[in-house]
Amino acid sequence: MGAGQVSVDSINPKVLKCQYAVRGEIVAHAQRLQQELKANPGSLPFDEILYCNIGNPQSLGQQPITFFREVLALCDYPSLLDKDKTRHLFSSDSISRAQQILDQIPGRATGAYSHSQGIKGLRDTVAAGITARDGFPCNSDDIYLTNGASPAVHMMMELLLSSEKDGILCPIPQYPLYSASITLHGGTLVPYYLNEASCWELEMSELKRQTEEARSKGIKVKALVVINPGNPTGQVLSEENQKDIVEFCIEEGLVLIADEVYQEDVYVDNKKFNSFKKISRSMGYGEEDIALVSLQSISKGYYGECGKRGGYMEVTGFSSSVKEQIYKIASVNLCSNISGQILSSLVMSPPKVGDASFDSYRAERDGILSSLARRAKMLEEAFNSLEGFSCNKVEGAMYLFPRINLPRRAIQAAQAENSVPDVFYARRLLEAAGIVVVPGSGFGQVPGTWHIRCTILPQENKIPMVISKLTEFHKAFMTEFRE
């Protein structure tokens, strides 16, 4: 078949419609500039591209947790376990953990397919970790180990959406995986706006209003997505708010899809992560009351193992016949990758007090999290000090989502180029300073407001440089477009 036989007109229109800004046009432009820098050093006003567009910690220098990698290496190359010499390279608890994991893997082989929900012994470990975290029991039959949270989202959309009459409530701003997956599966995104003026609060009145409005248009609202801590908005929900959300889902008969991938990334003392499973169970609600899907990932937290692709979804409150269908969808993909499965078990069951690795594990974990908290604060203060910017507190996750009040002349200049104003700003920032951010329009925002999303992930010693480049660019930009 020749290349001409497939055209954009002949492919699935849902693919054409789907958008994913985190790796969109600004990033493509950054990659071109990076090539340019390599081919002609000194040809651009900067000598390095600073990728603040994506939550990919290790790509910017974050080191993996030693214990996790030791266990992984031993599982992947078990011959090391038998050799007296190489034993000195590994901590004693990583050796015992690897042995324990290998005993749980059929054939002791990380190169074998596993059960489609994931290796039973690893799911047992994940379930025990969830039980310890929440203080409420978790059954390993409810766990599906996945290649990150993304496939879990696609799986749920596949399950729930049959036509554009099916709606999913999503926060705006949202992480564009949700809009992309809903588009690909032919459903309708029902937006609910987070309130920027009150630190991106999730207001129940807004949820109700949007649900009613969607229903009045004939849309069957099937699920509510909540991202907590929020991406791109960085808020951490209060317990009271979470309880109201649980009540709302029960009253309205909605599946609650709780995206909890940033559960370890909370940077403020007055807020704490609570899983929706814990909140709903603490209210006395059980499986018969609420359908709940909780997502976790090895990509975030202090682990940042994005490229290993791991995570899980905990699915509760679905009938056994629906669970059979979820299992069927999982089984079409055979299984998730085994390294990701092992890491999922490790992040939910890291070294404990008294284990040989505990002190080094704790130092690595706390070092990463406290540095992220400092970086968040430094960048937040920097944005707030710039004319026209206002930035809410980063309570959690990995991003700042400051609002920018663009001068009228900048908006006109963007329109003259057929560009969206925040895309125009992000492009200018990239071209002048080499800093890559994602325009707010990629996440959704109140019409007429403009934002950018910037990660807090550049290494801490680079933050002052990021801030000074950003400041220099912004001042020049505002001067250029001043009325």
Ligand code: DCS
């Ligand atoms: N859910 C949220 C809220 C996310 O932010 C991400 C990734 C995912 C799910 C999916 O991650 P994994 O598939 O790796 O588990 N965050 C993207 C982002 O905003 N920047 O980097 C990736």
